[in-house]
Amino acid sequence: MLKLIGVELYKIYTKPRSYLGLLAITIIVCLIHIAMYSGGQEYLDFIFSTFKDSFDVSGKILTGNLIAFIILQMLVVQMPLLVAFVTGDIISGEASGGTLRILAGKPYSRSHIFFSKFIACAIYTFVLVVWLGILAVVLGHLLFGSGDMMVLKTEGLVVLRDGDILWRYGYAFIIAFFSLLLIASLAFCISSFAENSITPIVITMGLIIISTVIGTLEVPLFEYIKPILFTTHMIIWRNMFDKPVPWNEILLSMSIVFAYTCMFTGIAWFHFTRKDILT
Amino acid sequence: MSILSVKNLSKTYQQFKALDNLSFDVQPGQIYGLLGPNGAGKSTTMRCLLTLIKPDVGDILFFQKELKENRREILNKVGYLIEKPDFYNYLSAYNNLKLLSKYSTNKIEDKAIHSLIEKVGLKGRENDAVKKYSHGMKQRLGLAQVLLNNPDLIILDEPNTGLDPQGIVELRDFIFELKNEGKTVILSSHILHEIEQLADSMIIINKGKSVIQGSKEELLGENNLHVKIEVEHPTQLEKILLHTHWQNKYKGTHDTIISFDIEKKEIAHLVSFLSENKIGIVAVSYRKKLEELYMSLTQNTNA
Numbered sequence: 001m002l003k004l005i006g007v008e009l010y011k012i013y014t015k016p017r018s019y020l021g022l023l024a025i026t027i028i029v030c031l032i033h034i035a036m037y038s039g040g041q042e043y044l045d046f047i048f049s050t051f052k053d054s055f056d057v058s059g060k061i062l063t064g065n066l067i068a069f070i071i072l073q074m075l076v077v078q079m080p081l082l083v084a085f086v087t088g089d090i091i092s093g094e095a096s097g098g099t100l101r102i103l104a105g106k107p108y109s110r111s112h113i114f115f116s117k118f119i120a121c122a123i124y125t126f127v128l129v130v131w132l133g134i135l136a137v138v139l140g141h142l143l144f145g146s147g148d149m150m151v152l153k154t155e156g157l158v159v160l161r162d163g164d165i166l167w168r169y170g171y172a173f174i175i176a177f178f179s180l181l182l183i184a185s186l187a188f189c190i191s192s193f194a195e196n197s198i199t200p201i202v203i204t205m206g207l208i209i210i211s212t213v214i215g216t217l218e219v220p221l222f223e224y225i226k227p228i229l230f231t232t233h234m235i236i237w238r239n240m241f242d243k244p245v246p247w248n249e250i251l252l253s254m255s256i257v258f259a260y261t262c263m264f265t266g267i268a269w270f271h272f273t274r275k276d277i278l279t
Numbered sequence: 280m281s282i283l284s285v286k287n288l289s290k291t292y293q294q295f296k297a298l299d300n301l302s303f304d305v306q307p308g309q310i311y312g313l314l315g316p317n318g319a320g321k322s323t324t325m326r327c328l329l330t331l332i333k334p335d336v337g338d339i340l341f342f343q344k345e346l347k348e349n350r351r352e353i354l355n356k357v358g359y360l361i362e363k364p365d366f367y368n369y370l371s372a373y374n375n376l377k378l379l380s381k382y383s384t385n386k387i388e389d390k391a392i393h394s395l396i397e398k399v400g401l402k403g404r405e406n407d408a409v410k411k412y413s414h415g416m417k418q419r420l421g422l423a424q425v426l427l428n429n430p431d432l433i434i435l436d437e438p439n440t441g442l443d444p445q446g447i448v449e450l451r452d453f454i455f456e457l458k459n460e461g462k463t464v465i466l467s468s469h470i471l472h473e474i475e476q477l478a479d480s481m482i483i484i485n486k487g488k489s490v491i492q493g494s495k496e497e498l499l500g501e502n503n504l505h506v507k508i509e510v511e512h513p514t515q516l517e518k519i520l521l522h523t524h525w526q527n528k529y530k531g532t533h534d535t536i537i538s539f540d541i542e543k544k545e546i547a548h549l550v551s552f553l554s555e556n557k558i559g560i561v562a563v564s565y566r567k568k569l570e571e572l573y574m575s576l577t578q579n580t581n582a
Contacts, residue, residue: 007381014370098365102424105329106382107355277331 008120021082021128029135032071033143064141065149065165071136080183080208087121088187088200095195095279110273121184129177137169151241158243172237179234182257185264192268195279230260282307282463288337290323297323299487310458312478313467316577320487321467325436329359355384358430364421368410372401372420383428395423414441433464471573485577504565506539511559519556
């Protein structure tokens, strides 16, 4: 199994499209850093101007901690796309390319092939998250320095002390990884049914967008649906910056994310191990 | 003792019956030809042998072992090239072979990979990306891939497709070489002349069914010719045949044409017999070439 995981990672490593995700993250994050470095203070002054009657804000607001938070918020839509771009292709790309029929007739079982691909997808997702973390948090701190962090939430303003932030990012990135793994499993699931690379990416993004729109609309009917939408629980990483941290809520959301991941992976495995390979 | 035994294999796609109770045996060291028109079920059969397609019913035994229960052990001894040679186009030929070698349960040394590259005539181009390869070069790489795990049994589905005449001759020599090394080859092809030259035994499939099968000697040899005699009064002849030894060799009547399976030397006796019985003979023909056998059988089953 380890040998097959290595093979799948090698395929990802040698495939040019795998680097598009890393490149896109690098460009987006660097652009945000540049933008915030040049005009970030004005941007923050504008945001906090609405509070100037209620609060007296003094000291350094534009810190690496805040920049990392802004970056994470902005990449909510892009990151799933970048993950789906590679994971949606991992089975269907081989089906359309004709290489799946070479692999499926080899001595290793389809389950071995399936899980080696899935684990490779998980590792790729992890690398994307780590890279995002390095660029957002580490580069943010290098450029903007450390400091207390003010987080604007719907319930109000949360102020976090400098020494109380980094561990929250650690957990936030772990949660973000599992949330993106859910997206990877969804794209992977659709990939096991599709015979071209584009369909899984388009369907995955379509589902994310529909789910996000439903989750955003304040319509009574949707209030019943929202708790079961996976996108509702994927953004639970934000709660890591609440005071106190609502651990029960986070654990519940992570359980739902985990259940979705298992469901999508289970469906994909069931189909992949039984389907006739005709391509 | 068969190296491969297929028993009562059936496969239906929705309403379409791709394989219908197909059975055949392949002996070790043979080149076995699989013939049939497009959609006859050749590729479906080969895909079933490699577990790419799950048959609805039927048994497949390799090396006297059930495929379902011994998949890993069996497929480690099988090399295959199904339809066109597809590879990871962004990788070089060497890296493709290296990568695919990892799917074998045996350890395949780098030396063996280089030796295969040389064997198929790709030395000097092994580090080029496969996307730069011509179809012929991909086919060569496909053959190298087939031999990666040093298989005992090789399955080649339409390996001639897209090859130029020189490529076809080289492929033929390559397959003979494999046979001389003691390997068994199962080969499907549309080029009947190739199968006729290569195969020791063959099966003709049409609409998922076996139309005829046997050794080349049995099917195409002079000891068993399919003779067609066009006569003026076929009904009268059928009655006469009833009381003679020709009845056992009589295969049927189609309009005014009566068919027999007989040896070449018996044709003269049969003609004499018909003349003695005042049966007017219009024409006598027999087929010998695979093309004639193939066309007659597939047209009969299509009728």
